[in-house]
Each structure stands twice: as structure tokens, then as C-alpha cells.
Amino acid sequence: MGFWILGMNTFFDLTGKVAFVTGGGQGIGEAICRRLAQAGAKVGVFDRNASAAQRVALDIGGHAVAGDVCSEADVETAVDDVCEQLGPIDILVNNAGITGKAGKLWELSKADWESVLDINVVGPVLCCKAVVNLMRERKYGRIVNIASIAGKEGNPTLGPYSASKAAVICFTKSLAKELVGNGDITVNAISPAVIATPILAGMPQSTVDYMISKIPMGRVGKPEEVAALVHFLASAEASFTTGQCYDISGGRATY
Numbered sequence: 001m002g003f004w005i006l007g008m009n010t011f012f013d014l015t016g017k018v019a020f021v022t023g024g025g026q027g028i029g030e031a032i033c034r035r036l037a038q039a040g041a042k043v044g045v046f047d048r049n050a051s052a053a054q055r056v057a058l059d060i061g062g063h064a065v066a067g068d069v070c071s072e073a074d075v076e077t078a079v080d081d082v083c084e085q086l087g088p089i090d091i092l093v094n095n096a097g098i099t100g101k102a103g104k105l106w107e108l109s110k111a112d113w114e115s116v117l118d119i120n121v122v123g124p125v126l127c128c129k130a131v132v133n134l135m136r137e138r139k140y141g142r143i144v145n146i147a148s149i150a151g152k153e154g155n156p157t158l159g160p161y162s163a164s165k166a167a168v169i170c171f172t173k174s175l176a177k178e179l180v181g182n183g184d185i186t187v188n189a190i191s192p193a194v195i196a197t198p199i200l201a202g203m204p205q206s207t208v209d210y211m212i213s214k215i216p217m218g219r220v221g222k223p224e225e226v227a228a229l230v231h232f233l234a235s236a237e238a239s240f241t242t243g244q245c246y247d248i249s250g251g252r253a254t255y
């Protein structure tokens with residue numbers, strides 16, 4: 001009682017808000033799209049996999065846009081398209097990311113590093129650049145960047161990935177401070193430990209086992225658990241928190 005009025009959840013309600021979720025076609029991004037849509041948001045589902053984006057968008061009544069987060073042109077076109085179809089973007093979730101090739105430093109090439117840093121770091125930077133002036137004009141915005149526990153701890157054989165996620169955490173803190181004074185705009189990151197999604201299929205089982213062994217709860221997380229935290233940070237109520245990195249690691253993180 002008190003939580004629901006006429007069947008609508010009045011807490012963390014996103015009715016009237018427009019969200020842009022990168023990598024929304026599967027895994028954590030898909031769960032985020034579904035959760036934000038359930039909360040009332042109109043969701044732009046951006047993914048380089050056009051059919052995956054289309055499938056999710058159709059299911060949630062959102063708008064699919066195909067593109068690569070590393071391409072400034074793709075990102076700008078996608079943002080314009082979503083603004084035109086759904087309205088100005090209130091919520092940006094930078095979720096698209098890859099683990100890249102696993103290996104020790106002496107086993108990885110410059111290209112192995114660059115591909116991960118491009119998608120995981122330059123991608124979120126381009127997406128923020130594409131929406132931030134609109135948010136400044138409207139004096140409202142919520143940006144949530146999906147980092148990783150790897151960005152705090154540094155996982156062996158995942159040097160490029162770990163470094164990229166550390167960069168995401170620090171970029172979050174820098175941008176959050178740059179935006180203070182521009183209205184109610186917050187920028188936060190979250191750092192999941194291992195979550196059950198298709199990204200795990202690309203990792204050696206020994207790496208996955210190592211990651212689970214580090215989690216006090218002794219299990220992998222669910223995409224829906226991550227989506228719930230993103231929902232809170234994307235809501236108007238999360239207005240006095242910016243530049244933070246929220247843990248969602250089953251107790252693994254110690255800071």
C-alpha cells in the first residue's frame with residue numbers, strides 16, 4: 001500500500017522520458033531496455049547487430065537503430081533519429097562493450113588493445129558527446145556507464161578490458177564534475193562482476209571460473225539485477241549522486 005496508485009508504480013517512474021541504450025540487442029543491454037520500458041520510458045535500442053536491436057525494440061515498443069559506437073557518424077545519426085522518433089534523450093546508458101582477446105601482455109598485439117579501447121572507451125565518449133549539449137540545454141539528464149569489477153581489480157589475461165573499464169570509471173568522474181552547474185544532470189557508472197550473458201561464451205572457462213571464485217555470493221549475477229540498478233540511477237529520484245561507481249558484484253568489490 002502506498003507504493004502503487006491506480007496500478008502504476010510512482011517510484012522511479014520513467015513515463016515521458018526517452019532513453020538511448022547502446023548494445024541494447026542482447027544481454028545486459030537488452031535487460032536494461034526492457035526494464036526502462038517497463039518503467040514507462042520510450043527506448044532507443046542502439047546496436048551494431050541490426051536484427052537484435054529490431055527484435056528488442058519491437059518487443060518493448062521502442063525504436064531500433066543499427067550502428068557502431070566507435071563511429072562518430074553512426075552515433076550522431078542514431079541520436080538524431082531517436083530524438084526525431086521518440087523525443088529528446090533524457091537517459092543515456094553506455095552499455096555496448098566487448099572483452100576482446102584474452103591473453104597476457106606478451107601475447108597481445110597493439111590491434112588487440114586498440115579494438116577494446118575503441119569500443120569500450122571511445123564509444124561511450126562519442127555517445128556522451130552526442131547527447132550532452134542537448135541535456136545541458138534542457139538542464140536534465142541521466143548518464144549511466146557500464147564499467148566492470150575488472151576496472152577496479154584488474155583481471156589477469158584481460159588487460160585491455162580491465163584498463164578500458166578503469167578508464168570508463170574515471171571518465172564518469174571527470175564528466176560528472178564538468179556537468180555540475182548545468183542543471184539536474186548526473187553521470188554514474190556501475191561495476192558488475194560476472195553476469196550471465198552471451199559475452200561469457202567468448203571467454204575461456206578458466207577465466208569465468210576464476211571470476212566466480214572471487215565472488216563471496218558464489219554465483220554469477222543476472223542481467224535483470226544489473227538493470228534494476230541502472231533503473232534507479234536513470235530515475236529522477238537519483239538526483240544527489242554523481243560521479244560514482246556503484247558495485248554490483250555479489251560482494252566481490254572491497255571498495
Ligand SMILES: NC(=O)c1ccc[n+]([C@@H]2O[C@H](COP(=O)([O-])OP(=O)(O)OC[C@H]3O[C@@H](n4cnc5c(N)ncnc54)[C@H](O)[C@@H]3O)[C@@H](O)[C@H]2O)c1
Nearest residue numbers: 023025026027028048068069095096097148194195197199
Ligand atoms: N556479462 C558480464 O559478465 C559483464 C560483467 C561486467 C561488465 N559487463 C559489461 O556490460 C556490458 C554488456 O555486456 P553483455 O555481457 O551484455 O555483452 P553481450 O556481448 O552479451 O552484448 C553486448 C551487445 O553490445 C553490442 N555491441 C558490441 N560492440 C558494439 C559496437 N561497437 N557498437 C554497437 N553495439 C555493439 C553487441 O552487438 C551486443 O548486442 C559490456 O560493456 C560489458 O563489458 C559485462
